[in-house]
Amino acid sequence: MEKQAIGFIDSGVGGLTVVKEAMRQLPNESFYYVGDTARCPYGPRPAEQVLQFTWEMTNFLLHKDIKMLVIACNTATAVALEDIRKKLRIPVVGVILPGSRAAIKATQNNQVGIIGTEGTIKSRMYEKMMHEKDREVQVTPLACPKFVSLVESNEYQSAIAKKVVAETLTPLKNNHMDTLIMGCTHYPLLRPIIQNVMGDHVKLIDSGAETVSEVSTLLDYFHLAESSESKTKAERKFYTTGSKQMFHGIASEWLNMDHLEVEQIRLGTGL
Amino acid sequence: MEKQAIGFIDSGVGGLTVVKEAMRQLPNESFYYVGDTARCPYGPRPAEQVLQFTWEMTNFLLHKDIKMLVIACNTATAVALEDIRKKLRIPVVGVILPGSRAAIKATQNNQVGIIGTEGTIKSRMYEKMMHEKDREVQVTPLACPKFVSLVESNEYQSAIAKKVVAETLTPLKNNHMDTLIMGCTHYPLLRPIIQNVMGDHVKLIDSGAETVSEVSTLLDYFHLAESSESKTKAERKFYTTGSKQMFHGIASEWLNMDHLEVEQIRLGTGL
Numbered sequence: 001m002e003k004q005a006i007g008f009i010d011s012g013v014g015g016l017t018v019v020k021e022a023m024r025q026l027p028n029e030s031f032y033y034v035g036d037t038a039r040c041p042y043g044p045r046p047a048e049q050v051l052q053f054t055w056e057m058t059n060f061l062l063h064k065d066i067k068m069l070v071i072a073c074n075t076a077t078a079v080a081l082e083d084i085r086k087k088l089r090i091p092v093v094g095v096i097l098p099g100s101r102a103a104i105k106a107t108q109n110n111q112v113g114i115i116g117t118e119g120t121i122k123s124r125m126y127e128k129m130m131h132e133k134d135r136e137v138q139v140t141p142l143a144c145p146k147f148v149s150l151v152e153s154n155e156y157q158s159a160i161a162k163k164v165v166a167e168t169l170t171p172l173k174n175n176h177m178d179t180l181i182m183g184c185t186h187y188p189l190l191r192p193i194i195q196n197v198m199g200d201h202v203k204l205i206d207s208g209a210e211t212v213s214e215v216s217t218l219l220d221y222f223h224l225a226e227s228s229e230s231k232t233k234a235e236r237k238f239y240t241t242g243s244k245q246m247f248h249g250i251a252s253e254w255l256n257m258d259h260l261e262v263e264q265i266r267l268g269t270g271l
Numbered sequence: 272m273e274k275q276a277i278g279f280i281d282s283g284v285g286g287l288t289v290v291k292e293a294m295r296q297l298p299n300e301s302f303y304y305v306g307d308t309a310r311c312p313y314g315p316r317p318a319e320q321v322l323q324f325t326w327e328m329t330n331f332l333l334h335k336d337i338k339m340l341v342i343a344c345n346t347a348t349a350v351a352l353e354d355i356r357k358k359l360r361i362p363v364v365g366v367i368l369p370g371s372r373a374a375i376k377a378t379q380n381n382q383v384g385i386i387g388t389e390g391t392i393k394s395r396m397y398e399k400m401m402h403e404k405d406r407e408v409q410v411t412p413l414a415c416p417k418f419v420s421l422v423e424s425n426e427y428q429s430a431i432a433k434k435v436v437a438e439t440l441t442p443l444k445n446n447h448m449d450t451l452i453m454g455c456t457h458y459p460l461l462r463p464i465i466q467n468v469m470g471d472h473v474k475l476i477d478s479g480a481e482t483v484s485e486v487s488t489l490l491d492y493f494h495l496a497e498s499s500e501s502k503t504k505a506e507r508k509f510y511t512t513g514s515k516q517m518f519h520g521i522a523s524e525w526l527n528m529d530h531l532e533v534e535q536i537r538l539g540t541g542l
Contacts, residue, residue, distance in 0.1 A: 025376055027405050091492075101487050105296055133487075134298050135499035216372050216404075217488045221362075228406035 037242025043117025099207025314388025370478025
C-alpha cells in the first residue's frame with residue numbers, strides 16, 4: 001500500500017519554508033506541494049480570486065488522495081481556510097493560528113509585531129486570533145508588499161533585498177515589541193536580513209515552522225501519522241504553475257535536495 | 272452560562288507547571304486541577320495501580336463537566352492515556368507526545384536525553400514515540416527517582432536539591448546530547464539547577480509547557496476555545512488528596528497567586 005501524502009499549497013515558493021521544517025520534523029511522511037507561481041503574488045488580489053485559486057490547488061491535490069491539507073500561505077489561509085475546512089473531510093490546517101499561538105507563547109511583554117502581504121494585513125486575521133486568545137496582547141501590523149517578489153525572483157540574499165527590508169521595516173524600529181511574526185511563508189528566506197534589521201532582542205516567529213507542530217499534533221490525534229516502521233519510502237513531489245527551472249532552482253537550494261521531482265501543471269482556465 | 276473548564280490531573284503538584292503555562296497562554300480558559308498528593312509519587316507504583324488512581328481523578332473531574340482532560344503527569348500518561356482516550360468523548364491530552372515532538376523540533380544533532388520517574392523511564396514511551404517519528408534520533412534515558420520528593424516537600428530550591436540533582440545527572444554529563452526532555456511535570460521547578468548542571472548548550476524541553484500548545488491546537492480545532500469576548504470570568508479550582516496547606520504553599524508561590532481556591536478531596540477507598 002502506498003503512503004497517503006500530506007498536501008501543501010502556496011501561492012509560490014514560500015510554502016517551501018513549511019515543507020523544509022516538515023521534512024525535518026516528520027521524515028516518514030510523504031508530501032505533495034503545489035506552488036501557484038504563475039499567479040503569484042496572491043497578496044494584492046481580491047479575496048474572491050484568492051478563494052478561487054486556493055480551491056483550484058486544493059482540488060488538484062484531492063485527486064491525489066491526500067490525508068491532510070496544509071494551506072502554507074497566509075493570504076490564502078486568511079481568505080479560504082474556513083470555507084475549505086467546512087467542505088473537506090480530511091483535516092485542514094492554516095498558518096495563521098499556529099503563528100498567533102507561538103507569538104503569545106513567546107512574548108514576555110505582550111507587544112507583538114506582525115508583517116505580511118497586503119492581503120494578510122488587511123484581513124486583520126492575526127490581530128483577531130491573538131485578541132480572541134488574549135486581550136492584553138498589543139499587536140502592531142505592517143504590510144511588506146515588496147518582500148514576496150524578492151524571494152520569488154531568487155534575489156532574497158541580494159544587496160537590494162537588504163535595502164528593501166531595512167526601508168520597509170523602519171516604522172517598526174522604535175516599537176517596543178519583543179516578538180515579530182513573519183506572517184508570510186516567503187519571509188523566512190529573508191530571515192537573516194529581517195533579524196539583522198530588527199535586532200537580536202526581537203524573537204522572530206516563523207508561522208510556517210510552527211504550523212508543522214500543529215500538523216504533527218493532528219496526525220497523532222487522528223492516528224494518521226506514518227511510523228518509522230513503515231516499509232514504503234516517503235515521497236516528495238512538487239508541482240508549479242510557473243517555470244519549472246525557476247522553481248527547481250529555489251527549491252533545491254532551500255531544501256538542500258539535489259534530486260527534486262518538479263512537474264509543471266495548469267490550474268483553472270486562465271493559464 | 273458557565274464556562275466549561277479544562278481538567279488537569281497529576282500525582283501531586285508537578286502538573287502545576289503545566290497549569291502555569293496554560294494560565295499564561297490561555298488566559299480565558301477555566302481550569303480544574305486535581306493533585307493526588309496523598310498517594311504521590313506514582314513513579315514507583317505498579318502500572319495497574321497508576322491506572323486505577325488516574326481513573327479516580329478522571330471520574331472526579333468528569334462529574335464537573337470538563338470539556339477536555341489533560342493528564343499532566345508523565346507516569347500516568349505512559350500507563351493510562353490510551354485507555355482513557357478510548358473511553359472518553361472529550362479530547363484527552365497527555366504530556367509524552369508533546370515533549371517528544373518538541374525534542375525532535377529542537378535537536379540539531381539528533382542526540383536527545385530524557386529524564387523522568389522510574390515508571391516513565393521503564394515504560395520507554397518517550398523512546399518509542401520519538402523513534403516512531405524519526406528513527407535517526409538517539410535517545411539516552413535516565414530515571415531520577417529522587418527528584419519528585421524534593422519538589423513535593425517544597426525543598427526544590429535547597430542546597431540538598433542541588434547536590435541530589437548534580438549527583439543524579441552525572442551519567443548524562445559526558446553524553447553529546449543537545450536536548451534534554453524534562454519528562455516529569457515536577458522537574459521544571461528544578462529547572463535552574465538542572466540547567467546549571469547540564470550546561471547552557473543543552474536545551475531543556477518542558478514537556479508540560481509543550482502540552483499547552485497541543486491543548487490550544489485541539490481547543491481551536493474542535494471549536495472549544497473561550498474567546499476574550501466571553502463575559503464570564505475564568506475560574507481556577509484546585510483539589511488535593513493531601514495537605515491543603517502544603518498544596519497551597521507550593522501552588523501560590525509557583526503560580527504567583529495570592530487567592531487560591533484549594534479543596535481537600537477523597538479519592539478511591541484507601542483514603
